[in-house]
Amino acid sequence: MTQLQARGVVKAYGPTPALRGITLDVDAGEIIAVTGPSGCGKSTLLHCLAGILRPDAGEVTWHGHRIDTWSEAARSRLRRTEFGVLFQFGQLVAELTAAENVALPLLLAGTGRREARTAALTWLERFGVAELADVRPGEMSGGQQQRCATARALVTEPRVLFADEPTGALDTLTGEQVLTQLVRLAREQGTSVVLVTHEPRIAAYADREVVLRDGLVDQSGLGLDSPLLGERR
């Protein structure tokens, strides 16, 4: 079932067009890789889908409701409750410990302090970094920070996770471990993932791949469904 849709989405930064009419469906539980060369509009599309940016034209709908016309407060609420966002550099809050960082989205959504901490510890455990619960980001490696950031992005059990080059700053092995665990847990809880990457090897974790070129979907035959991973729900 399609839950998130972009229809003819256009976005420009001043005179520079970033998206020139993108149409894309994100089904419940599917993992989509958005790929393409630098500057093709991948990240802009992710930001429009996640309600971070408002398109100049076109529509973004969530379960049939247009969200691109919503106020910033309403879109922010949607992001807190239904979406998770993960960037290349984890962007953890430097002053907070790992557990506090992971608990943060739950606290913002109104979960009690104790319950939020318990959930945070569970998610840190799932990413193999339980021992870092009381450590601040400044004392962690890049890989440890990204594991915590991934736990934070999934702690609310979002319907859609937006991940922008989530392993871009990690070495191959660490990146692979983070991604394997992310994909496994997303599948377990039925979270859709929109994975922005320029690496074929990372895109191969997805059910299908959407290639962007100059702000448009490249129709030249890469919209493949995976033979093995393609259990699209």
Place this chain on the structure above:
Amino acid sequence: MAEVSTPHVLLGLLASGGTRHGYELKRAHDERLPRARPLAFGQVYATLGRLQRDGLVATAGQEREAGPDRTTYTLTDAGRATLDRWLTEVEPPMPYVASTLFAKVTVALLVADVDRARAWLIAQRRAHTQRLRELTAAKAAPSATLDDVVALDFAIAHLDADLRWLHTTLDRVADWHREVHT
């Protein structure tokens, strides 16, 4: 791509597992190198025959269970020396320039037009992407052993390199065609 040297692999299996008969060697081979083509029995016995002729293995006896006699083999000192030499030698980095992928685009550009070459590159990219997904799924499966993962890593890294080349060449193909035809 260089072929796997079955004689050396068999010497290694004898060195690590002691005296074994052909069937055990075949099983050990297929288990340790899960992504290699399974060894045929004929190939195992033919290889053992040559290794014995060259003094690198020796027969250690006959095992008689239900069924035919089975000859067991053991590594000789000369076999161990050959194995050690092979393990120490650095393999020449493969030049890859003789790849069929490369040759096919070149010929397509010579005999056809840019669109034909591009269509082939896109079709090839599709096939590579599909295979990359299959291997990635196999690797991410909870049942994958480290033997599987390491073997799959090797295949994935090479496919990934091919895919990068296919992407880049798609971007270059129009310029390349112009150069070929001037």
